[in-house]
Amino acid sequence: MLIFQPDLHQFSSHLQPIDLSFHQYLLNCSEPLLVHTGNQNQATAMLPQLKALLAGKKLAYIFISHFEADECGGLPLVLQHYPEATPVCSEVTARQLAGFGIANDMIIKQPGEKLISDDYELEFINYPSEMHLWDGLLLMETRRKIFFSSDLMLQFGEAGGKIIKSNWQEEVNQITPEQIPDPDKRAALQKTLSKLSPAFVATGHGPCLKLT
DSSP states (O other), X not given: OEEETTTEEEEEEEEGGGTEEEEEEEEOSSSOEEEXXXXXXXXXXXXXXXXXXXXXXXXXXXXXXXXXXHHHTTHHHHHHHOTTOEEEEOHHHHHHHHHTTSOSOOEEOOTTOEEEOSSOEEEEEEEEOTTTOOEEEEEEETTTTEEEEETSSOOOBOOTTXXXXXXXXXXXXXXXXXXXXXXXXXXXXXXXXXXOOOSEEEESSSOEEEEO
């Protein structure tokens, strides 16, 4: 599903028992980037759509914000079909992927580093993800001004393809202790995010945000 500009596509599923949508994204350009794989079932449903969109192109990168089933549970399946794709993640996430035998060849990025191609510029931001405050990564595509929010800026309900208007600073201020339990790390993240100026938030759960 095309959701923003000519090349950002969303794959979505809705889990009724918890009334929550799960999204993955494809930035479909000369070096295609997949943001998250979903869990194994979600990846199985996504793959035919992914193949249709890529139309024979190789998948270059798979970004994984943190080690959790809906972010990377389907990674082994996706790599079976796209063995040339390289996962991009934090050092902590890389250790988890290697420790569980999921992937070995990865690009490890630190906060503040970038990955630049002809078509996009990815900037990585520290993400003390909520499960154990493991250091994951958030992603900003600076040319299109797309922020990939992972489990931040979350809303319940069926939200595939849904876009609502919002205000960036209000969204940053509303990051909750449930999402980042450590108050110092939450404040540091909010300070970092406040310096960004995205036009669009590609959420992990809930409607995407067109920022005003």
